[in-house]
Amino acid sequence: MTSTPPRRSLEELLPTVVxxxxxxxxxxxxxxxxxxxxxRTKSAVYHHVSGKEELLRLAIARAVDALSAVLxxxxxxxxxxxxxxxxxxxxxxxxxxxxxxxVTLLLRVRxxxxxxxxxxxxxxxxxxxxxxxxxxxxxxxxxxxxxxxPVVTRLLFGTVNSLVEWxxxxxxxxxxAMADSIVALAFTGLRR
Amino acid sequence: MTSTPPRRSLEELLPTVVxxxxxxxxxxxxxxxxxxxxxRTKSAVYHHVSGKEELLRLAIARAVDALSAVLxxxxxxxxxxxxxxxxxxxxxxxxxxxxxxxVTLLLRVRxxxxxxxxxxxxxxxxxxxxxxxxxxxxxxxxxxxxxxxPVVTRLLFGTVNSLVEWxxxxxxxxxxAMADSIVALAFTGLRR
DNA sequence: GTCTATATGTTGATAGAC
DNA sequence: GTCTATCAACATATAGAC
Numbered sequence: 396m397t398s399t400p401p402r403r404s405l406e407e408l409l410p411t412v413v414x415x416x417x418x419x420x421x422x423x424x425x426x427x428x429x430x431x432x433x434x435r436t437k438s439a440v441y442h443h444v445s446g447k448e449e450l451l452r453l454a455i456a457r458a459v460d461a462l463s464a465v466l467x468x469x470x471x472x473x474x475x476x477x478x479x480x481x482x483x484x485x486x487x488x489x490x491x492x493x494x495x496x497x498v499t500l501l502l503r504v505r506x507x508x509x510x511x512x513x514x515x516x517x518x519x520x521x522x523x524x525x526x527x528x529x530x531x532x533x534x535x536x537x538x539x540x541x542x543x544x545p546v547v548t549r550l551l552f553g554t555v556n557s558l559v560e561w562x563x564x565x566x567x568x569x570x571x572a573m574a575d576s577i578v579a580l581a582f583t584g585l586r587r
Numbered sequence: 588m589t590s591t592p593p594r595r596s597l598e599e600l601l602p603t604v605v606x607x608x609x610x611x612x613x614x615x616x617x618x619x620x621x622x623x624x625x626x627r628t629k630s631a632v633y634h635h636v637s638g639k640e641e642l643l644r645l646a647i648a649r650a651v652d653a654l655s656a657v658l659x660x661x662x663x664x665x666x667x668x669x670x671x672x673x674x675x676x677x678x679x680x681x682x683x684x685x686x687x688x689x690v691t692l693l694l695r696v697r698x699x700x701x702x703x704x705x706x707x708x709x710x711x712x713x714x715x716x717x718x719x720x721x722x723x724x725x726x727x728x729x730x731x732x733x734x735x736x737p738v739v740t741r742l743l744f745g746t747v748n749s750l751v752e753w754x755x756x757x758x759x760x761x762x763x764a765m766a767d768s769i770v771a772l773a774f775t776g777l778r779r
Numbered sequence: 780g781t782c783t784a785t786a787t788g789t790t791g792a793t794a795g796a797c
Numbered sequence: 798g799t800c801t802a803t804c805a806a807c808a809t810a811t812a813g814a815c
Contacts, residue, residue: 435798435799436799436800436801438799438800438801439798439799439800442798442799443798
């Protein structure tokens with residue numbers, strides 16, 4: 396859990412800021428853009444935040460928290476690793492639907508600033524936990540054994556994460572349908 | 588085919604420029620960075636190019652050409668659509684291995700500038716052709732019928748494209764192995 | 780083709796009044 | 798908590814000599 400300080404006024408700005416960051420990109424969004432979009436001047440924005448980088452950090456932390464929670468929650472469930480893996484995939488699709496712009500920012504990070512370096516570390520941590528789950532499912536004999544666990548993990552969640560580039564969920568039913576589609580493709584395969 | 592004017596001196600700069608764009612991001616790379624990395628001053632760079640945007644356009648055009656060629660080449664082959672689709676997936680992995688930074692730039696485009704808008708159009712065109720191929724494979728009865736063609740297409744090539752984020756091919760054998768892994772996951776599925 | 784200036788705009792961030 | 802005014806740094810791009 397990445398502890399988030401309880402600054403309420405900041406939480407008001409964040410949704411708007413995150414929308415701008417995801418649409419135009421972090422670098423292409425100026426503090427002036429943010430001020431205008433939130434109906435304030437730049438100075439007013441700086442009264443709430445130490446700078447642009449903190450806004451990014453805050454947004455990414457939200458995505459990290461949500462995705463980490465999925466993993467922690469699934470680890471507590473008994474049963475076969477392959478089923479836990481499928482559950483993580485489904486829950487990840489849900490998180491992505493609920494927190495799209497936040498997850499998008501986490502996935503786009505390149506490591507240029509300190510905040511982005513931190514984000515990359517968080518991602519590596521999540522990746523390690525996912526790989527362990529995949530490896531366990533293979534070891535238990537439920538997944539095919541001819542594929543490398545780290546490769547399978549990245550391909551599988553590369554598929555899930557690619558949703559941020561085009562998917563715009565329209566409701567609870569569409570989320571379930573998308574989770575079904577991804578599980579069908581990745582676990583059962585396209586050929587018949 | 589996106590006709591590329593035959594300016595040789597420019598082709599010398601492009602690999603270095605594309606490396607910078609993919610590592611730091613387009614916005615975070617200045618003309619000064621480009622000048623330094625290519626051992627020239629900014630003015631010398633401007634003698635070869637009209638501006639930063641043209642460099643991006645040129646790089647993206649290369650990726651578009653390579654990926655379009657894969658589709659055109661596969662369309663000329665007889666046989667079942669599902670086999671052509673599998674072939675396109677394999678060839679896409681190869682193109683990605685050979686032209687990684689160029690393809691990466693194409694995939695990261697957000698549409699902020701004119702060059703990026705053009706790139707998005709090119710991507711839509713490729714996407715349409717891929718979707719038609721998937722739809723044909725379903726219609727011929729070789730792929731499962733419970734999934735939406737556009738969704739399947741984006742998931743399938745979302746998987747392929749996600750490679751740019753982490754894969755660093757080490758030789759011809761590793762490229763074949765990766766193509767095999769993706770085809771195994773997407774066409775046959777992970778469960779056994 | 781390359782260089783040394785330099786023009787011109789925009790950026791993130793701060794000072795200080797209200 | 799919001800404002801106006803402003804700074805210093807850095808951006809893209811150009812002028813003009815060699």
